[in-house]
Amino acid sequence: MLTRHLLLHRTVELTHAERAIVRAAIREVRDYAPRETVVAAGQPLSVSMFLVEGLVSRAVTDASGARQLVAIQVAGDFVDLHGYPLRVLDHDVVTITASRFAVVPHSALTEIQHQHPELARKLWFNTLLDASMHRTWVFRLGRLKAASRIAHFLCEINARLMVVGLSDGKSFSLPLTQFDLGEICGLTSIHVNRVMKSLREQQLVSLRKSHVVINDLRKLIRFSHFDPGYLYLNPSVHPAIMGETAQSGHQRPPGQPPVSG
Amino acid sequence: MLTRHLLLHRTVELTHAERAIVRAAIREVRDYAPRETVVAAGQPLSVSMFLVEGLVSRAVTDASGARQLVAIQVAGDFVDLHGYPLRVLDHDVVTITASRFAVVPHSALTEIQHQHPELARKLWFNTLLDASMHRTWVFRLGRLKAASRIAHFLCEINARLMVVGLSDGKSFSLPLTQFDLGEICGLTSIHVNRVMKSLREQQLVSLRKSHVVINDLRKLIRFSHFDPGYLYLNPSVHPAIMGETAQSGHQRPPGQPPVSG
DNA sequence: CGGATTGTTGATAAAGTTCAAACACGGTGG
């Protein structure tokens, strides 16, 4: 059941049959060490990698060595599915922790495109989910200041981990250094350090020893202007993501579109 | 010949036959006024819009009104093709100038997906080109400072306009206000003003009365750390984009992959 | 145990924002 988390709880989901087709397309399983480059920019690709377990980053590096992370991938993400139409990536895929991938040959994806157009459309959707997250990262970097950026990123990761059962909305494992957070949020690690201290002191959130503790999710969401619409989540998981219990939640008016903001 | 610029000079291009198929999928042509919302976030879609003429933005706005542009679309861009797999957008599509769109119903795209999988893959590629540009925008905001951000953005627009014949590499029309540039580069319009003055004084680039003049493209590219790999351009247009004439250009070693960086 | 990585703090400098006020320019209406 390697693919059990692919497109889980999204506005577009895979059927059981489609899940079986994707599973059948897996050629092998590969393990990578921490901080290992899985795909280098410019390298021609013939397979795409589905992340079964671990934490992985996608990074843009320019000639002068400045590095910016453009995505973080968690278990259940089809990390470089976009390598299938693109054939070559514009960025690097680098593990953060030891990671396990399921490898899908592009020939199998071509086969799916020909035989199962509806499934192909869902895989297309999956790659556009990444694009939607990129847009939110642009917003985060362009419009939020340091503290909100970090809080906003942690809200995103919490939501995505909740979907795959790796966060309960209160705490979760996140093996990122403050330097990593800087490369994600466009900050120096020193400033990240000061901001984390402030977030801790405000009783909003803390990250110690690879473990995030969210003191008050709703307060954190308000503080960071987080709106999960861009994750295209199934409305049923929305309340949990937003820290709304049966009592605490604002009533959501019926008939509202699935994506807000 | 409304679609004459779709996927022009990219590492993946449409054949004449494919171009004809896309052209046949156009249902109508729609004109919009400047600063008009074409698609609002959250609104269910049944058509996608190809930009024939004009300048269009895609914008993320949060509840508190902060607005960040996440993409600029020029003639030849399939602006919201991603609305086909997504069904609903997470952001707004807003014209900057008066614009003309060719409207393609999603039913026609479904038809293409079933009948022409190879063309479908190229359309998929087209949407991932946007994602690649998003990544570069993340890099720009996260790692460059104000002056380089603006210079970098102008290099991108110059390259994209050259591909569709709307820039000669020295000057082009770009009807953006300094406020718009601020919403693109994550800056206040006041700071944009000061940076533009500095770029002008350094003889790098100027923007006056909706007209960009590039004094020295190669210098501007160096200054902004611009690397066009993420645009997936056909190698044949690369020298022109980089301001390399027959004499001035560095020799590109043979056998290099099409995407650098 | 020892070396390397990661986290913490202080002092100082640079970058960018905010607020306020003028200025330029292309309409438009009298």
Next chain:
DNA sequence: CCACCGTGTTTGAACTTTATCAACAATCCG
């Protein structure tokens, strides 16, 4: 034709945010 208006540009001064440099503490790993 000119006065007026709105939009966009320009400038100054004070302030906030973030980076840089330097040092040291804590922690992890072999």
